[in-house]
Amino acid sequence: MDYTFSDRVSQLKPSAIREILKFTSVPGIIPFAAGNPAPEAFPVEEIQKLSQEILSQNPILALQYSITEGYTPLREHLETYMKQKHNTGRDFDNIIITAGAQQVMDLSAKALCNEHDTVICENPSFIGSLNAFRSYNLKLCGIEVEEDGMNMEKLEQALKTEQNVRFIYTIPNFQNPSGVTMSFEKRKQMYQLAKKYNVIIIEDNPYGDIRFSGQDIPTIKSLDEDGIVIYAGSFSKVLSPGLRVGFCIAPEQIISKLVVCKQVSDVHTGIFNQILAYEFMTRCNYESHLERIRSIYRHKARLMMDLIEQHLTPYVTYTKVEGGLFTWCRLPDSVDMLQFCKAAIDKGVAVVPGTAFCMSADEPSQCFRLNYSTPTDEQIVKGLELLGQTIKSII
Amino acid sequence: MDYTFSDRVSQLKPSAIREILKFTSVPGIIPFAAGNPAPEAFPVEEIQKLSQEILSQNPILALQYSITEGYTPLREHLETYMKQKHNTGRDFDNIIITAGAQQVMDLSAKALCNEHDTVICENPSFIGSLNAFRSYNLKLCGIEVEEDGMNMEKLEQALKTEQNVRFIYTIPNFQNPSGVTMSFEKRKQMYQLAKKYNVIIIEDNPYGDIRFSGQDIPTIKSLDEDGIVIYAGSFSKVLSPGLRVGFCIAPEQIISKLVVCKQVSDVHTGIFNQILAYEFMTRCNYESHLERIRSIYRHKARLMMDLIEQHLTPYVTYTKVEGGLFTWCRLPDSVDMLQFCKAAIDKGVAVVPGTAFCMSADEPSQCFRLNYSTPTDEQIVKGLELLGQTIKSII
Numbered sequence: 001m002d003y004t005f006s007d008r009v010s011q012l013k014p015s016a017i018r019e020i021l022k023f024t025s026v027p028g029i030i031p032f033a034a035g036n037p038a039p040e041a042f043p044v045e046e047i048q049k050l051s052q053e054i055l056s057q058n059p060i061l062a063l064q065y066s067i068t069e070g071y072t073p074l075r076e077h078l079e080t081y082m083k084q085k086h087n088t089g090r091d092f093d094n095i096i097i098t099a100g101a102q103q104v105m106d107l108s109a110k111a112l113c114n115e116h117d118t119v120i121c122e123n124p125s126f127i128g129s130l131n132a133f134r135s136y137n138l139k140l141c142g143i144e145v146e147e148d149g150m151n152m153e154k155l156e157q158a159l160k161t162e163q164n165v166r167f168i169y170t171i172p173n174f175q176n177p178s179g180v181t182m183s184f185e186k187r188k189q190m191y192q193l194a195k196k197y198n199v200i201i202i203e204d205n206p207y208g209d210i211r212f213s214g215q216d217i218p219t220i221k222s223l224d225e226d227g228i229v230i231y232a233g234s235f236s237k238v239l240s241p242g243l244r245v246g247f248c249i250a251p252e253q254i255i256s257k258l259v260v261c262k263q264v265s266d267v268h269t270g271i272f273n274q275i276l277a278y279e280f281m282t283r284c285n286y287e288s289h290l291e292r293i294r295s296i297y298r299h300k301a302r303l304m305m306d307l308i309e310q311h312l313t314p315y316v317t318y319t320k321v322e323g324g325l326f327t328w329c330r331l332p333d334s335v336d337m338l339q340f341c342k343a344a345i346d347k348g349v350a351v352v353p354g355t356a357f358c359m360s361a362d363e364p365s366q367c368f369r370l371n372y373s374t375p376t377d378e379q380i381v382k383g384l385e386l387l388g389q390t391i392k393s394i395i
Numbered sequence: 396m397d398y399t400f401s402d403r404v405s406q407l408k409p410s411a412i413r414e415i416l417k418f419t420s421v422p423g424i425i426p427f428a429a430g431n432p433a434p435e436a437f438p439v440e441e442i443q444k445l446s447q448e449i450l451s452q453n454p455i456l457a458l459q460y461s462i463t464e465g466y467t468p469l470r471e472h473l474e475t476y477m478k479q480k481h482n483t484g485r486d487f488d489n490i491i492i493t494a495g496a497q498q499v500m501d502l503s504a505k506a507l508c509n510e511h512d513t514v515i516c517e518n519p520s521f522i523g524s525l526n527a528f529r530s531y532n533l534k535l536c537g538i539e540v541e542e543d544g545m546n547m548e549k550l551e552q553a554l555k556t557e558q559n560v561r562f563i564y565t566i567p568n569f570q571n572p573s574g575v576t577m578s579f580e581k582r583k584q585m586y587q588l589a590k591k592y593n594v595i596i597i598e599d600n601p602y603g604d605i606r607f608s609g610q611d612i613p614t615i616k617s618l619d620e621d622g623i624v625i626y627a628g629s630f631s632k633v634l635s636p637g638l639r640v641g642f643c644i645a646p647e648q649i650i651s652k653l654v655v656c657k658q659v660s661d662v663h664t665g666i667f668n669q670i671l672a673y674e675f676m677t678r679c680n681y682e683s684h685l686e687r688i689r690s691i692y693r694h695k696a697r698l699m700m701d702l703i704e705q706h707l708t709p710y711v712t713y714t715k716v717e718g719g720l721f722t723w724c725r726l727p728d729s730v731d732m733l734q735f736c737k738a739a740i741d742k743g744v745a746v747v748p749g750t751a752f753c754m755s756a757d758e759p760s761q762c763f764r765l766n767y768s769t770p771t772d773e774q775i776v777k778g779l780e781l782l783g784q785t786i787k788s789i790i
Contacts, residue, residue: 001590001593001595001621001622001623001646002593003646003648003649004507004561005506005507005652006505006506006507006508006509007509008505008509009505009506009652009655009656012655035460036459036460037459037460039455039459042454042455042458042459044450044454044455044458047450047454047458048447048450048451048454051446051447051450052443052446052447055439055442055443055446056443059437059439059442059443060434060437060439062637063437063439063442063635063636063637063638064431064432064434064437064635064636064637065430065431065432065631065636065637066637099494099660099661099662099665100661100662102659102660102661102662103660103661105659106659106660106661110401110403110404110530111400111401111404112399112400112401113401114401114402114403115510128658128659128662131655131658131659132659132660134659135505135655135656135659166399195396198396198397200396226396227396228396236460240458240459241458241459241460241662242457242458242459242460242461242665242666242667243458243665243667244661244662244663244664244665251396251398253398254398257400257404260404260407260526260530261404261530263523263526264497264500264501264523264526264527264529264530265494265497265498265501265527265660266494266495266497266498266501266639266661267494267495267497267523267636267639268639269639270494270637270638270639270665270668271637272637272638272668273665273667273668
């Protein structure tokens with residue numbers, strides 16, 4: 001049989017960088033291309049204990065069908081927690097539990113956009129979200145990311161000139177891949193621009209709780225008195241990604257559409273996993289758990305940044321990150337970025353070529369992304385040494 | 396802010412039957428409108444034991460990110476099991492683990508259909524699948540369900556005359572809601588028609604393993620030498636729906652597109668849940684577990700059918716079911732079906748009006764669906780007595 005696929009899916013083509021990404025899971029390769037939380041960050045003992053309790057005290061609740069909106073105690077607890085900690089949520093807002101924050105992007109694109117509508121993204125941005133938008137045949141309009149976030153002049157220009165802009169997608173904290181955190185000034189500007197041009201903001205904040213230095217900056221959602229921000233949160237980086245539990249706080253009118261879309265997509269998020277997240281948040285000293293995770297990543301990020309200074313500067317410039325899982329390096333213009341990434345693979349180190357995060361795979365990029373959460377300390381030490389050799393052999 | 400939603404989602408309107416469905420979760424109402432597996436069918440002790448083992452022996456695997464295709468041992472085991480038991484899968488086929496069978500419908504519609512394409516469904520059919528197709532703005536073409544499945548003449552007529560038919564959606568075993576099982580003859584005819592008109596078949600088989608009387612009929616997928624059948628299976632009815640684990644066996648070219656769509660939707664299905672399904676299948680005498688479930692539903696179905704005979708006939712005709720979770724009743728033409736359903740609610744019994752399963756909410760229906768897996772035996776006895784009073788008060 002000759003298969004015909006939908007237009008939206010047919011245009012999702014494998015790209016050249018796939019060839020490099022394939023090597024990232026080869027045994028023995030140092031995994032700077034990954035994005036997994038550090039295994040030592042998982043609260044294994046607590047999860048064991050809670051799982052046993054849930055399945056002995058409330059097995060039917062944990063195994064039966066549940067409601068699409070999510071486990072009510074988790075929704076209520078998150079509402080209160082997020083309100084107290086991040087001042088998110090007004091009377092017009094509601095909350096839905098999702099299969100990770102990824103599903104917030106999928107459901108939002110489906111509910112808000114017709115094909116060929118435009119979404120504005122940071123350039124570079126998270127490939128998983130970009131592909132979710134692409135999978136609905138949306139036009140991606142990328143706005144340059146500066147040291148303190150999106151260039152606001154270019155954002156306003158795009159809002160003026162692009163057709164059918166449905167939302168602005170942003171990762172304000174420790175952006176993936178650039179590591180950049182948007183300043184409070186720019187958050188306020190973005191909010192005002194979105195309001196002025198009647199466009200929704202999707203604020204994707206998976207790393208917000210992993211700030212290991214500097215001061216927290218208020219979320220964009222905390223400014224939202226007008227009901228224009230969809231906030232996406234996740235337990236993937238702070239508890240476990242394998243559970244696939246995330247959430248979305250947004251105006252009730254939007255949430256009700258996301259519920260309809262989720263119902264026909266997966267009915268509901270695994271209910272045992274939701275109960276586990278709830279019990280963990282409420283019974284396991286969540287704040288000291290977050291502090292422990294931050295100290296793990298503080299250590300790893302500093303180790304990596306010290307070694308970048310030692311082995312890669314002055315050839316390479318990089319983002320001095322204050323949280324999250326990644327840093328972002330820029331090669332000198334004289335170096336071919338893909339050639340560097342391939343040479344690194346040959347040395348035994350996988351990094352992600354910057355083009356992976358561009359609006360189009362044809363866009364030029366001098367950058368590559370390094371992850372410090374997945375590799376061990378020994379791998380970070382060895383990997384940076386090898387990357388140093390790589391750059392010196394190419395320069 | 397004034398919210399604008401996508402065309403595909405805007406046309407998903409709440410309907411009149413929602414008003415009745417709302418009552419189904421009211422405490423004290425006898426839940427014949429539900430679709431939950433019987434709580435006593437869950438293998439609680441085995442799940443407790445296996446969960447503890449998984450989280451103590453392999454916690455990082457169970458908590459870390461995993462691959463979109465699904466947990467490899469589960470995929471391999473299911474391939475072998477399904478091949479041996481149902482003769483599904485050829486060299487050109489592959490398998491993906493999904494968030495229940497519901498996600499197979501979502502991903503398949505997304506990957507195979509452009510907006511306004513046509514899908515052919517049994518009329519009546521499962522509302523969750525119909526809504527999944529509607530959510531991609533697809534045209535639903537319903538084909539009458541007879542005692543032995545779809546009317547094949549009408550199916551061929553539709554294949555000849557409808558524009559851009561992308562697939563035929565069928566639940567061949569103990570169809571939801573009609574309870575009908577498609578004959579082997581019709582399965583072969585449907586396969587040949589699909590082949591002749593170059594259209595894919597989605598075979599949704601969540602109830603296949605819950606046959607409690609009569610003989611198994613080969614799956615349509617077992618006939619598939621040409622790569623035209625997408626088979627959807629699920630652990631929801633045989634292990635636990637709360638885990639959200641299902642699977643899809645289909646030609647590799649299709650599976651690879653479903654993988655792309657799933658990756659941008661939820662990254663992967665909860666990995667702990669997948670490991671649990673695998674361990675349960677391979678270590679807990681799966682066949683005797685299925686036999687135990689069948690005996691639970693055999694008992695409940697017979698109890699309900701005996702009481703229908705006692706209280707509802709001759710006014711009502713119904714499907715004598717051999718498996719699954721539902722039976723389907725037809726009221727005499729003189730009775731207003733929605734009025735009957737409302738009167739039943741007033742008596743304290745919730746049933747689902749047949750229009751819920753039609754291609755359009757405006758279609759007339761004289762039918763209603765009864766579920767026997769959720770209510771207790773006492774509720775079945777009491778509920779049928781009340782439905783008997785209801786029909787007699789209306790007739």
